[in-house]
Amino acid sequence: MTFIFESGYTFWNPLIWIIVFLVVAIIVYFFRRRGQKGYKKDTDQARIFLCGEEVPEAEERHIRVGNIYWGFFETLKEYYKQILRVHTGIINDYILWFVAVTVVSAIILVIAGLAK
Amino acid sequence: MRTVTGLILLLVLVAFLVSGMLLIHPFGNPSPTDMDDYIIENAQNQTGSNSVVASVVFDYRGFDTLGEATILFTAVTGVLLLLRTVKHKKENP
Amino acid sequence: MLSKIVRTVANQLIVFILIFGLYVIAHGHLTPGGGFQGGAVVVSGVVMLLVAFSSKDFKKSLRERLLTIMESTGALIFAILGFGGLGTVFFYNFLVGSPIFGRIPPTGPGPGDFWTGGFIPLMNFAVGLKVIAGLSAVILAIALFARGEEMEE
């Protein structure tokens, strides 16, 4: 019943990780405790201040999934265009891929057998 | 494009299958046949059935037949599940 | 619903189809055939009636509940016969040498004896029951669904 994990190259103790996390959490909580005392909920202090602009509603404030990582997809646009051409939802293409991979691997196996 | 690729792959696959079929033992004299000879000799006095096929299906490989009956049961259950009425009925949960 | 001639002939023919199917099921351990084949023969008779008459006429006679019970019973008989040999090994042919279907035929060619085969005839019967119920349920369900109806409970 040892906690230590040894992979043959490295080892660690999950308990140590958990203790580290707890210590960090305690420190964070400590700093949070030393925050502003005069802060009250449900007053104007809690409201969002947007340089005097009026604050949009909740559903407009929420960043939808389509807008996250926009730059990533913009950079890899070519790759995604190519990879999405493969993903036609047609069942016949699925079987075509199966035939292709089977034939290729069979050829590789037979040729490797002949080479020996 | 897709048609050409598919046809080429299909021809290669058929070529593989046919060439493989030419390598199998000649049609009509399988070899080796130890397992089947044992079954044909001993089926009658081990299972008491005159039909060797029946004794293979239900005794020697009876577990396969149980799985086969299970597959039929599965398919029937699936068909009746998919063709069920989606509206709620009170008596059947 | 086909013409009167077809319906009359089907009415007469179904008896022979049923008898032949039951014969194939019963003699599965002596002659070619067995539970699956005999059950398929019987279900072909059901299909003939389904073609001759309309599927509405079957809704009252072949209810889903009855067919489900029949099929589960057949499957359970099969599985329990497998469990019967569990004293030694699962699927051990424990009926060989017992009074029911227990006789051992003389080795070599010969006229078959009906009371042989251990649990093979019983399994044939169970599988036949199962196939008849299951395939008729499938065919009737599809035929009724094609007309936009459901099977009766």
Added chain:
Amino acid sequence: MAALITHSPILIIAIPLVAAFLTPLIGMASRKARNTLVIVSLAFVVFLVFALARDISINGIHVYTLGATSPGQTIPTGFMVPVRIILEVDGMSVFFGIIWAIVSLAAAIYSLSHIASETGQTRFYTLLLLMVTGGFGMMFTGDLFNLFVFLEIASISGGALIAYRTKYADTLEGGFKYIVVSAIAGLMVLFATGILYAQYDSLNIATLAQVIQYTTLDKIALALLLIAFAMKTGMVPLHLWFPDAYSVAPASITGMLVITSHACMYAAFRVCFTLYGGVIDAPVVGWIIITFGLLTMFVGVTMAVFQKDVMRFMSYHAISQLGYMWVGVGVGLAVLGNTELLATYGRDAMSGGIFHILNHAMYKPLLFFTGGALFHYTGTRDLTKMGGLAHKMKWTTILYIIGTLSISGIPPLNGFSSKILIYESVYQFHPILTVTGIIVSILTLASFTKAFHSAFMGAELPEYKKVKEVPKSMIIGMVILAAGIVFITLFPSLIVNWAIHPAADALIDQGAYINAVMGAVP
């Protein structure tokens, strides 16, 4: 008790089977009795699997001959080859069996309230039990044709269950694609079985492994078997059916389908290591598996980042995680013939891949269950419509965080302990594998953070005012898997020594598998 252990391999397969045959009869009477039957039978199966695992860890490979005069008599007296069907359970099989038992029990408990509002529940549970039977049969059998039969059982029941919600069109399409792919894969497996039978007149894996000669026909059969099982597993570029089928199924069934794809992976390993183990051209096949594994990791995760449907997103992550296992075990296969390389890093790579199977089997069904919990009240799988659900679903949020940290390999959670095993051992084989693995891991964390933000964080959306926490039994089903994750996190070395290394050695040691059947040759 001793008799129970002796007959446990067949009981583990037959008890869910008989329960499935009984379910329609009992379901007519009362639904409470039906649910009790399902849960009790699966719990008993879990107990039996653990008892069998303990027996195997003590006494070695467990062989059970069906229909013989004694369970251990694999070969008829005075004869050379087995004629009956033999169940052969070694460390690898029982390892998968433990996973399958736990996940199926969790899925059944989860289903109790997940499908409570649907019709046809009796047939749903019947098919669920039949699926459990098929999976156990695939894992425990020692006979090629029997493997095909149980593969078909698992495929047909899975296909019918995917299309369970027939009121949507996409469920039927997903089920149809799944069953077409499964039928063709199964037929190819049957064809390869026929080729092997034609040459060696046997269907038993151990017997074939003893006499196989790797002729051209055997090469064709190996290609057919390997690629057919790989397609059932969801290896790129044969993964296209995978998201279509997994995203539309009920969440509990999706969690079980993950393990059926692992069962097909087990069958592929069994074919490569045991059936062809003595004669296989190990580097070539190993490199084929490694190449497709790298493709699987990368394409899967890049497609996952792109997705907006929560279940499709998790399905693509399942694909990319399967790549780790292919790479880990593929490296072990590539150095199979070379003893000192195998001892240096091959065994560790295989252990990492197999350990990753265990971890993936714990956290991926958990994540699918949380996705189903999101679907349960919001009624949509579209992430763009979700938001601010953490205010209402506290338990779901916590369990989702556990699964996310685990799948993206944040130490000390269990995902990291298997990934580091793979990284460090695979690095000595080829560094590019480790680099790809680390990049894929980073992308995994990024995409799960994105999904977490868009589904749970943010202000409370007005259209989800009425959403509340999911029912008890769904929480219980998820907590079972989360408890497994925490246990593996706390005692990784225990799991590695008791479950992973025996499984890896069972794959490597082909002679023991053969001798367990053929040892009694007169």
Added chain:
Amino acid sequence: MEHIAHNFPFIASALLMGIAFYIILFKKNLIKLIMGIGMLSSGVNLFIVALGYRTGGNAPIYTDVPPGPMVLSVPQALTLTSIVINVAVLALMLTMVIHTYRHTGTLDSEKSRRLKG
């Protein structure tokens, strides 16, 4: 050449499987796809049952059998099992296709598709 003549049933099963794969790959109609799968399994069944034939052999049933060799019995059992499995699979597929037609109003595998990407 005479080798081809010897193995003609095997080659016939291989060609049958090739035709079935052609149908599966290039026919967009779902019913034709299912027919292709049925043909594929017929090819596999023909192959397996042809494996067990002995020249001049009788059916392996001892009831009033004429003297002579008996053909192998295991391939016949395997074929029986695989035929029943094929029936089950085809029934389920046809059910799903009927439902899909109800929902989408078409049998074309490209027009009736909802899931992609």
